[in-house]
Amino acid sequence: MAKLSIRDCLKQAEARLKHIENPNTSALILMAHVLNMPKTWLLAHPENTLDECQKEVFLGLVSRLSDGEPLPYLTGTQSFYGLDFKVSPAVLIPRPETELLVEEALSWLSKNPEAQTALDVGTGSGCIAISLLKNNESIKITALDISNETLKIASENAKSHQVSHCLDLVHSNLLSQFNGQTSLICANLPYIPSQTLQTLAVTEWEPALALDGGEDGLKLIRDLLSQSQKVLKAPGLILLEIEESTGEKALEAAKQAYPQASIALLRDLAGKNRLIRIEVPA
Helix, strand or coil, X not given: CCCEEHHHHHHHHHHHCCCCCCHHHHHHHHXXXXXXXXXXHHHHCCCCEECHHHHHHHHHHHHHHHCCCCHHHHHCEEEECCEEEECCCCCCCCCHHHHHHHHHHHHHHHHCCCCCEEEEECCCCCHHHHHHXXXXXXXXXXXXXXXXHHHHHHHHHHHHCXXXXXXXXXXXXXXXXXXXCEEEEXXXXXXXXXXXXXXXXXXXXXXXXXXXXXXXXXXXXXXXXXXXXXXXXXXXXEEEECXXXXXXXXXXXXXXXXXXXXXXXXXXXXXXXXXXXXXXXX
C-alpha cells in the first residue's frame, strides 16, 4: 500500500473534520501528537510520509474527534496559563476563562506578600494551583479533590512542572480534611445546574462529578462558603468560578456568608459572569 505524505493525510483529516471549529489546526495538532514532532516541523516537511501504523493511529484519532471526543483527551494535554497540563477523562479540561481566577489570585498575592498559604478546592488537573506556584515562588498550596484518580493526574502535573515540594495534594470532600488556616481560597467547583447539564453535550465526555452543581448550580459553592469561615485568615481572599446564569444568586450567597467583606461579581473576556471575588479586610 502506498505511503501517504503528511500533506495528504492532513487533507484527508481536514475534509473529515470540516464540520468542527478550526479543522486545519485540529488536524495539525493530532499529526504533531502522532509523529511527536513540532507543528512547525510538519509545516516545513509536508512531503514526509507516515508508515502504516502512524497513518492508522492518526486517522483513528481524526475519526474520534469527528465524533465529538474532545481534542485534549485525544492528545492527553491541554494548555492553560502558558503551561501544558496532562489531562484524562477523569478530569475537567482546563478552560481559558478560568485564567481570570489565576490572574486575580496573583494580583492579590502581589499586594499581600504576608500571605504564605493558599487552598485550591476541587483541584482537578491541578492547573490553578500549579499556575499560581509557577508565578509566585513564595507560597505553599494545599490542593483538595474528592477523586483519587484526579489527584493522581494533579500529582503528575506537579512533578512535570517541578512544584511538588510546595504543593500538598489531599483527598477531601471540600474542606472536610483540612484543619488549618489559609489566606487565599481558590475554587472551580462543579457549578452547572443539574437540569442544564442534561442538555449539554459536554456530559458525554467530561466527568459529571466535575460538572454537576446541584439543582441551582450553587450547592457546593454554598457548602464551601460555610466551611471556609473557620479557615480563612484576615486579610484573606476567596475566588469562586461560577456559571454565567447563577451570577446574582452566587453574589447573594457570598454576601450572606461574608456580610463585612468586599464582594464583587467579575466578568470574563466574553462579558459573561465568571468569578465571585470575596475580600476580607484585616
